[in-house]
Amino acid sequence: xxxxxxxxxxxxxxxxxxxxxxxxxxxxxxxxxxxxxxxxxxxxxxxxxxxxxxxxxxxxxxxxxxxxxxxxxxxxxxxxxxxxxxxxxxxxxxxxxxxx
Amino acid sequence: xxxxxxxxxxxxxxxxxxxxxxxxxxxxxxxxxxxxxxxxxxxxxxxxxxxxxxxxxxxxxxxxxxxxxxxxxxxxxxxxxxxxxxxxxxxxxxxxxxxxxxxxxxxxxxxxxxxxxxxxxxxxxxxxxxxxxxxxxxxxxxxxxxxxxxxxxxxxxxxxxxxx
Numbered sequence: 001x002x003x004x005x006x007x008x009x010x011x012x013x014x015x016x017x018x019x020x021x022x023x024x025x026x027x028x029x030x031x032x033x034x035x036x037x038x039x040x041x042x043x044x045x046x047x048x049x050x051x052x053x054x055x056x057x058x059x060x061x062x063x064x065x066x067x068x069x070x071x072x073x074x075x076x077x078x079x080x081x082x083x084x085x086x087x088x089x090x091x092x093x094x095x096x097x098x099x100x
Numbered sequence: 101x102x103x104x105x106x107x108x109x110x111x112x113x114x115x116x117x118x119x120x121x122x123x124x125x126x127x128x129x130x131x132x133x134x135x136x137x138x139x140x141x142x143x144x145x146x147x148x149x150x151x152x153x154x155x156x157x158x159x160x161x162x163x164x165x166x167x168x169x170x171x172x173x174x175x176x177x178x179x180x181x182x183x184x185x186x187x188x189x190x191x192x193x194x195x196x197x198x199x200x201x202x203x204x205x206x207x208x209x210x211x212x213x214x215x216x217x218x219x220x221x222x223x224x225x226x227x228x229x230x231x232x233x234x235x236x237x238x239x240x241x242x243x244x245x246x247x248x249x250x251x252x253x254x255x256x257x258x259x260x261x262x263x264x
Contacts, residue, residue, distance in 0.1 A: 002108055004217050005210060007145070010112050012206040014119055014138075016199055021123035023195035029173045030128060033135050036166060037119055040142050043158075051149040052217040056230040059154050060239050063231070066161050067246040071253030073166045077173045078257035084177040085263075093190060 007048035014041035028080045028090040032073065039069045108148055115141030128174045132167065139163050153228040 014037060021034030043062045050058025084090050087097075118137035125131045139162040146155035235243050 002105060004215055006108065006112075007149070008210045008215075009207065010115070010145075012203065012210060013116060016203040016206070017116070017119045017123055019202060020195060020199050023198065024190060024192055025123070026190050027128060029170060029177060030122075030131055032173070033122055033131060033170060036135070036162070036170075037122065037138065040139065040162070044142055044145060047146055047149050047151045047154060051151065052215075054218045056227055056234060057238075059151055059227060059231055060234045062154055063157070063235070064242055064246050066157065067250055070161060070166060071249050073169055074257040075253050075260070077169055078260040080173060081176055081261045090177045 004048055004052045008045060011041040011044040011048070014038075014044070026091045026093050028083070028092055029077075031092070032076055032080075036069065036073070039065060104148065108145070111141045111144040111148065114138075115145070128178075129171075132171050132174055135170065136163055136167055139167065151227055153226075153231055 018034040018036075018038035018041065021037065022031050025031060025034070043065055046058040046062050046065070050056060050062075080090055083095065087095060089095065115138055118134040118141065121134035122131045122138060125134065139158060143155045143158040143163075146152075146158060
């Protein structure tokens with residue numbers, strides 16, 4: 001079996017790719033996808049530790065992360081839809097109604 | 101090199117490569133489809149880590165649920181006349197600096213730390229019953245609370261997305 005470092009480095013790289021997307025892209029839906037990427041990398045870390053420690057509790061935690069991710073995706077996309085209905089754009093740099 | 105190593109590298113390559121396409125593709129639909137391959141790659145890694153039930157759950161929730169929701173979002177938030185479904189980039193230079201420092205710190209910590217791991221390979225065959233037992237004994241309250249969270253989220257999403 002591979003050393004756990006391989007999985008940890010893989011999820012670090014995956015998380016970093018998600019961070020790049022959140023910081024540089026301006027489409028709200030793409031930012032959601034990048035958040036899902038980051039959640040997936042964290043899940044991968046949890047499962048890797050769960051496997052290498054022989055303890056199933058990390059996988060139980062992954063279930064709760066998935067439940068929260070599903071809730072977050074549903075509510076977030078509803079917000080984006082409402083925003084699109086009001087402003088006809090989902091580019092985050094054009095949405096500045098809270099700024100004065 | 102063992103067979104599991106080769107499988108790990110294949111899945112890692114699929115995951116990282118398609119994640120790069122998600123972030124750097126100019127077309128949102130390509131990003132959404134590429135995200136599917138990222139989820140599939142992560143599910144394969146779960147199987148490699150002997151988390152069979154989680155791999156199936158990953159397929160059902162992420163590929164079957166969240167990804168379809170994302171594609172609906174892409175379809176609903178672009179004018180039909182607007183053929184070009186693209187998404188620009190901004191703040192590239194500060195982001196590069198921040199991300200470089202972040203990744204460097206993560207890799208430094210990961211490789212310097214001596215992780216306490218089990219000796220030998222785990223002999224778990226099927227995690228479903230163990231996860232089920234944990235969910236209805238030690239983790240019963242979080243389990244119920246996450247059900248309530250999902251219910252509230254569904255009601256809120258339907259309320260916010262409807263036409264009035």
